[in-house]
Amino acid sequence: MAQEEATQAEPVVFGQPGLITSIGQSAGAAQARVVAIKAGVDATYSQRATIEELEGFATLIVVLGASSKGLGAAGVDVDGEIAWGIGLVEKARELGIHVIAMHIEGGARRGPSSDLVVKTFSPLADYLIVKGSEPDVEWTADEAADGNADGLFTTIAAENEIPIAYVQTTLGAVDVFIELFAVQPAEG
Amino acid sequence: MPLASIGVGLLVVFATIATACAATPTSHDIRPGYGVSEIRWLSDYLPALRDTPGDTPIYVMRGQEPGGAFLLLGGTHPNEIAGVMAAALFVERATVARGTVYVIPHANNSASRYNSGVFNRTSPQWFELTNDAGEVRRFHYGDRRTQPEDQEADPEVFVHEPSGLELEGAEARNLNRNHPGKADGTLTQQISYALFSLVEREQVGILVDMHESSLTGRLANTVVSHPRAIDIAAFAILDLEMEGLALKQEVSSEEFFGLSHREFGDRTNALAFLIESANPGQEASIENPDVVNDPEAPLCDRVYLQLRTIEAILANHALLEGSANAVEFIFPFASTELRGGDLGTFLR
Numbered sequence: 001m002a003q004e005e006a007t008q009a010e011p012v013v014f015g016q017p018g019l020i021t022s023i024g025q026s027a028g029a030a031q032a033r034v035v036a037i038k039a040g041v042d043a044t045y046s047q048r049a050t051i052e053e054l055e056g057f058a059t060l061i062v063v064l065g066a067s068s069k070g071l072g073a074a075g076v077d078v079d080g081e082i083a084w085g086i087g088l089v090e091k092a093r094e095l096g097i098h099v100i101a102m103h104i105e106g107g108a109r110r111g112p113s114s115d116l117v118v119k120t121f122s123p124l125a126d127y128l129i130v131k132g133s134e135p136d137v138e139w140t141a142d143e144a145a146d147g148n149a150d151g152l153f154t155t156i157a158a159e160n161e162i163p164i165a166y167v168q169t170t171l172g173a174v175d176v177f178i179e180l181f182a183v184q185p186a187e188g
Numbered sequence: 189m190p191l192a193s194i195g196v197g198l199l200v201v202f203a204t205i206a207t208a209c210a211a212t213p214t215s216h217d218i219r220p221g222y223g224v225s226e227i228r229w230l231s232d233y234l235p236a237l238r239d240t241p242g243d244t245p246i247y248v249m250r251g252q253e254p255g256g257a258f259l260l261l262g263g264t265h266p267n268e269i270a271g272v273m274a275a276a277l278f279v280e281r282a283t284v285a286r287g288t289v290y291v292i293p294h295a296n297n298s299a300s301r302y303n304s305g306v307f308n309r310t311s312p313q314w315f316e317l318t319n320d321a322g323e324v325r326r327f328h329y330g331d332r333r334t335q336p337e338d339q340e341a342d343p344e345v346f347v348h349e350p351s352g353l354e355l356e357g358a359e360a361r362n363l364n365r366n367h368p369g370k371a372d373g374t375l376t377q378q379i380s381y382a383l384f385s386l387v388e389r390e391q392v393g394i395l396v397d398m399h400e401s402s403l404t405g406r407l408a409n410t411v412v413s414h415p416r417a418i419d420i421a422a423f424a425i426l427d428l429e430m431e432g433l434a435l436k437q438e439v440s441s442e443e444f445f446g447l448s449h450r451e452f453g454d455r456t457n458a459l460a461f462l463i464e465s466a467n468p469g470q471e472a473s474i475e476n477p478d479v480v481n482d483p484e485a486p487l488c489d490r491v492y493l494q495l496r497t498i499e500a501i502l503a504n505h506a507l508l509e510g511s512a513n514a515v516e517f518i519f520p521f522a523s524t525e526l527r528g529g530d531l532g533t534f535l536r
Binding site (some may be wrong): 072170 | 416419422423425426430434436437438439441442443444
């Protein structure tokens with residue numbers, strides 16, 4: 001079950017529809033789409049969304065994780081990816097679109113390139129969803145699946161006063177979505 | 189007649205027989221079960237492969253109910269034995285309830301004949317499994333690439349056709365760098381071409397190519413899919429995670445050609461997937477690896493991972509693409525029994 005940290009800021013109401021995209025070009029964004037479908041959240045998936053695609057969306061959901069295959073397919077390196085991502089998030093802010101940042105591929109998506117993406121974009125989010133261990137809560141899933149074993153996301157959330165939800169499985173984020181978007185769960 | 193002449197004569201006869209044997213497809217101990225409707229040969233899809241080491245049996249398994257067509261490949265790299273044995277177990281014990289499954293346990297049959305030890309010089313040539321009757325069954329632990337004597341000498345640089353991608357010369361013998369192949373090309377290219385011919389002719393809608401990596405490899409326990417299949421892969425992986433099977437997800441790279449998931453996905457209507465389990469036999473740091481009973485990665489668990497992932501892919505394919513093209517299979521045991529089990533006891 002997702003756990004939520006209280007913050008001093010006003011709780012953000014996340015509207016629909018959402019735009020799901022990847023920063024780092026891992027396949028995590030496709031998994032976030034599954035989460036949205038199962039939660040009954042109206043969301044469009046675009047692996048590497050353009051600024052123009054932001055029009056009409058209420059929430060931008062960025063899924064963080066670097067994949068050398070994905071970056072290669074996009075024809076960019078991680079620096080180029082970060083520059084594009086910053087442009088996207090800044091435009092979202094300009095349009096009044098809230099941002100959820102997700103890291104849901106666990107320990108497999110931690111490493112130098114992924115961490116650069118995480119450290120750049122997590123502080124820019126209105127909400128964080130992480131598949132990883134929460135302080136003082138036993139991690140019962142596979143050790144390799146813990147994306148927060150070093151507490152990186154906990155630190156970022158605390159330093160930037162960002163609400164954070166920890167999940168043990170990717171589909172654990174379904175309950176988080178249901179809560180954040182105030183929807184009825186989808187069938188099946 | 190002088191003894192020397194008799195000796196030379198015998199040598200000639202022996203050499204002729206040996207050459208003829210080397211030219212024919214390698215045989216394997218696979219015992220088709222009730223689910224097998226028909227046995228074909230890859231040369232049925234490219235006659236030039238007949239009587240070559242590249243020919244290999246195709247086990248056709250038709251379901252009671254109509255549905256889609258599914259191609260299951262093991263042995264693209266015959267040293268990656270979980271794929272070979274998952275396919276073998278499928279042929280021996282599975283029945284198809286819906287659709288048609290084409291199973292090829294030794295996709296690169298030339299490579300199955302001998303292990304050059306490319307990843308680990310101490311990995312075996314054979315491995316053994318004991319069935320319930322106490323019979324010891326032996327299986328080849330093959331190689332990553334076509335045997336060098338089965339096709340022309342490696343070029344200095346292998347140029348993938350038609351992309352022009354350049355790779356080291358030995359990759360001319362790597363089936364998973366030669367797709368889509370050529371009808372009049374090298375043996376490896378011809379194997380690939382025949383597989384594509386099968387996919388087209390039988391209107392295969394789903395293809396899974398089973399592989400293994402080293403224990404510490406980047407792709408260990410990963411599902412790679414063509415971009416068209418990314419949703420099915422995502423749904424499948426998240427379902428499996430809820431059962432405690434942790435798999436990573438990757439998508440075909442657009443800059444790397446010749447791989448099954450990329451090329452079948454681009455050039456055919458099939459939704460293409462590749463599954464990688466983790467094989468201690470491919471870990472260079474392990475001396476004399478136990479490819480069957482390694483405590484960290486026993487073969488039975490690796491076979492379970494392959495088959496359970498295939499089940500999840502097919503189930504989510506039916507969910508997302510509709511039941512008309514669904515493929516369903518069953519084993520006479522729960523697939524979860526394989527986890528922590530003794531693979532030999534599940535074989536015939």
